[in-house]
Amino acid sequence: MHVIPQLIVSTLLLGGIYALIAVGLTLIFGVMRVVNFAHGEFLMLAMYVAFWAFSLLHFDPYLTLVVSLPLFFAAGWASYRVVMRPVIHASHNVQIFTTVGLSIALQNLALVLWTADARFVRTDYYAVVVRIGGAAFNVAQIVAFVVAVGFTAGLFAFMRWSYTGKVMRATAQDRQASALMGIDTDRVYAVTWAVGIVCVGAAGVLLAPIYPVYPTAGLQFVLIAYVAVVLGGLGDMVGALIAALVVAAVEVIGSYVIGTAWKEVLYLLLFIGILVVRPAGLFGQRGAEALGT
């Protein structure tokens, strides 16, 4: 069976990118207790950044990646300040509708500015395929995977060892206690939101050479990220990483066995199944879903 190695490789490559999207989402949820329904729109905007940098400035997407990280951080910080900060202590419903509103506004801003046409970043190495053993790799996919894994590992290290990371984890554990300890929680939220946007922005730039970009391009990826994040337990970064691989495996094997047309149904049913059977996720704390926190 020469299919097996290909399936494994495809799963890993896909899972790496999904992980980067999911990790940003789960970080924001873990620290801020906000589900960012506009996460997919930030992904889409980052893909457009890569596209415009490529077609106007002839920037290679990987150069764009390095250059645009501060831009994504600034965009994340600004969107926190303007949109999220006033509702950070509001009820869940208010927060949900705020991010949903942001999502609709951003998506249609892209539609108005750049129309609904699907656009491609056609690099020179677009169709270059590397063959190792029985498996074929697309170069862009490999780069995306390597960078995504490096990025995710960097984020883990940042959360574990840096002072800011520790402060973020402390705030995630108990926002009141950390405020009493003299932590500026407002700043922590701003940093968290911005770091989450940087993650999804990086994922967007990495995806640009592989997938076409259009205003609703974010939805398909963010749905997968939601599945991964819930599967891993909302707020659990290691869980999200493993779950992203699980979802990628379901997608890859599903596409192989029953065809690409129905693969989305598979992971959506997996999602609903998880919510019914074990809503706190594979590694999450039981009961978290019933508290809505």
Added chain:
Amino acid sequence: MSAIAPAVVFFAVAGLAPLVVRDAFLLDSLVLILIWGTSAAAWNVAGGYAGQISLGHSAFFGLGAYAAALFGARWELSPWLGLAVGAVVATAIGLVIGYLSNRLRGPYFVLATIAFSQVLLIVGSRWRGFTAGSEGIPVPFRPGFWTLGIADKRVWVWIVLGLAVLAYLVQLYLERARRGYQLAAVREDEDAALSLGVPARRLKVAAICVSAALTAACGALWAQYIGFVDPFYVFSVDLSVKFALAAIIGGLGTALGPFLGSALVTTVETYLRAQFGGIGAGLVGIYLIVYGCALIVMVRWVPQGLVGWIGDRLRRRAVARVAP
């Protein structure tokens, strides 16, 4: 508890307008305001009164639309029958979602409802043999009331008005009856309500089922009125947000709010589409940017909605008149 008088005026104006107005554009707007208002009212039963925020209500709307279209186009049966079947199927799915609402809260529940509508979107757009796939279904025009082939928009106003009044009465029941008070208690504090012996779970499921059935009925009438069902529209998250938006702008958990919200949202949408629709296809999105910003602004500054805001104003004026 809101007064009935404004609602009586609203529905009376809507019902009498076709006798005076002959302009097809105005009548068309009125039909759409009533359809979207009723959908928003149906959403309000679950989202406003029961506090179960769903962003997957397009699932029910699409089910109703497909049921009516398939009964008419495929089996040549009455779309009324389709409406009934759509409502029953929606109720069944409402049971499942209601069950989920007892296990999941806040963002988890929202994600589950989105997943549901996405599953139906994929089924609707990929199951070519049954639903005609992503091309959508044109609904044949067969003249007659039983086949809902009605060219006269005035008749449409009255048909849709009937459903609108029904949705209003359901909401009024929730405001005035014992069950409604119990549901409000569940929304505000489920544990406290449970400890007082309120059947919280059953009430939530019932509210979601009623909401689902009403939404499906709206979808069925809409499909017959518009004459075409597109899976990417009727099952979209945008449509679910539209229901929620109209209810939030009008006033969450108020009976007349969704209709006022729909009047505002639909008018703004029609105006912006007419204004920018012709220049470039992309500019159509402008009304959705307005939607998104309106949503952010409303939940932050006017969470009580138009009805609540006007109510506050009137009360304050009444107090001011008495005080000096």
